[in-house]
Amino acid sequence: MVRRYVLVVLMCAALGALAVPAKAGPAEDSARVFVKSLADRALSTLKSDVSKLDRDRQFHAILAEGFDVPAIARFSLGAYWEKASETDRQEYLRLFQDLIVQTYSARLSSIYNGQKLDIGTARPDGKIGMWVATKIVSPNPADESVRIDWRLRQPGGDKHKVIDVVVNNISMVVTQRDDFVAALQGNGGDVRSFLGTLRDKIAKLQTGA
């Protein structure tokens, strides 16, 4: 009984897997390829036995090429973006990149132990966007797999850029914004002093403190 059930599920899954590529257009395919190459680069950086400085440098390159950093940065500042002066915005964008590199370089290398990324399906998100569903599979079968959805867009019309990474339905960009906005709210909305806080944070993370 149970076996038959499993078999039916497996057959449905197999049929589903066959059906998907037939429906997927070139945009879906290119989105999947893009996420795969981005993830491969990140994973090979984590795998390689390089110094923290080199690892950070490689993450910087991956971030700059694969992510729409200005859009994410702007969103992360919430309504305070409108309040920030042009100079502050420039400074913030620079700091934001450093912080993201430091944050994820540390977070990812602390949890990495040989996981692989399975690329799933892609589907459109609005006019110029795309969702790519993926799964992190651990070499240890006891670990539950982690689901990661990549939200992409094509700002110039050709190249994909990541605008959000959603881990088990938790949006990294929303989390970042909630963190920043609370910090800004806590200091009375002073963007300047917030930038100082960011600088301190980055300095601490760079030295591995």
Added chain:
Amino acid sequence: MYPIRHSEGFLHGSALVSLAFWDGFMLPILVSHGAADKGWNRLLQGLTGTSPVRAKFRAEIKNGVRGKMLGEIQVLGGRSIKMTTLSIPTQSKGFVARGTWRRAAGLAGVALLASWLGGCATEPKTPEGKIAFEEANDTAEPTNRVIFEMNQVLDSAILKPAAKVYRGVLPDDTRAGIRRIFNNVRAPVTFANDVMQGEMGRAMQTVMRLAVNTVLGFGGFFDVAGQYGMQRHDEDFGQTLAVWGFNEGPFVMLPIFGPSNIRDATGLVVDSFLNPIGYVLSFGANAGRTAVEGIDKRAEVIEPLDEIERTSVDFYATIRSLYRQRRNDEINNGQPGSNIPAPSISDEFLDEKPADPTAAVPGGAAKPAS
């Protein structure tokens, strides 16, 4: 540490933190509010016949901002910690403590003071502040932050070290098995909530899993049902309330239990009555179960939580955000799209108005490959 089985303690007023020593583990167990304190204490005394640990604090407010706290913790069997009179500011930053006990107790007092002083956050005046305030949904933020700090102290003094020892002593497989037993024990709660949510298929699956794993899996140590494709899921009364249409209510930071909201905190209480094992086991055994379960959960997130604390600008706000997003995900049973920015926000992302306003946010992300 003393092998004392039960404990009680209370703060005058709203917050109560009770710390127990149980089989060598210092164990935080009980939190209640206001008038319930007396009831709890009487109940505990009735159960234990005595009150081995007693913590008593008195807080006074002076000049509106600075408070004085008197405290005493008495442990039956020889140890007594008396707290000197402390003059503490209502913001915990300025509070210097000697010793963890004092600090934890002191912060509890501070939490109390803060709530007495009208811990409700005042609505900010700037437009950005107003948006942030609405978005945070945290009307008791000052009090919550103090409780959060108090939890941090307790965590670094008790829970985290215990979790490290636990992880160091037991191999991964054993801990995974123990976790499965806890999950199995929790199955009746999940079942009750499956039914209350009208999810009959999932309810059946929960019963099947409970039966199979209890009998064939040695009480749940092995997930036999899972190997046959019956995957585990979790439900709690907070989620049931959400399914019934209750909104989350303001965010609250519970002492010891951590981030929650009015809806989920209510659910926590209801769930504690839904589990038959709570009635079968003695009070001490239940407290031990809760403690080991808490230590096991904590042991799984030692590094990730350290990293989040290290990398976030505002750790409290990050935890608050993660809690809400995770709960949304759980309420939607893992269906995608629960935390994706609303259309107006994705417009900001896209820098242009989509032709169809609903098109910016799809029903959710694409399904993962399976």
